[in-house]
Amino acid sequence: GNSVTQMEGPVTLSEEAFLTINCTYTATGYPSLFWYVQYPGEGLQLLLKATKADDKGSNKGFEATYRKETTSFHLEKGSVQVSDSAVYFCASDPRNTPLVFGKGTRLSVIA
């Protein structure tokens, strides 16, 4: 079936630290992949996306590369800020079902 697995949180980092949040997927075919971010008290908003293998999505210093061989879409940022504290969701968009979300990873960045 279709599923998304992302690393359990919470993740706590100091400001300017390197961030990686792992995400792997199972799907029929080659789905589009997304990272969404949810700030406290708000809905989810798209952070970045990739629609085919080897595509790199990027936004606000965050990056993720669509790796078909490892079925992964890990989120990275070189230097996190306090304002990046949020919950991050990985999602897969297979062609045979609606979007499938991971369970979310809460990130806390401390000054």
Add this chain to the structure above:
Amino acid sequence: NAGVTQTPKFQVLKTGQSMTLQCAQDMNHNSMYWYRQDPGMGLRLIYYSASEGTTDKGEVPNGYNVSRLNKREFSLRLESAAPSQTSVYFCASRTGGRGTGELFFGEGSRLTVL
């Protein structure tokens, strides 16, 4: 630019009461969705509507009904609320159906059932 608007933002119900969550989008999207978000469970799809006039069950439809009133509006009804339905509910929409790209979310409706 309103995007996806949900009402109400907060609601407290007693077990057995009924209520309807309203959702409207102004982006001319064809597909609309209702999710619930619970701690440690991520987002789970309740119902969706791929286009005006159609609705389909998602992962957790029991205890809910939906109506796609027109292209803009998609409501979620709880006929007899239960404490297990305490959650944050999100409405979302996108241009087309499966494989067509990103979802746009509302700000959420926090429901507590006592």
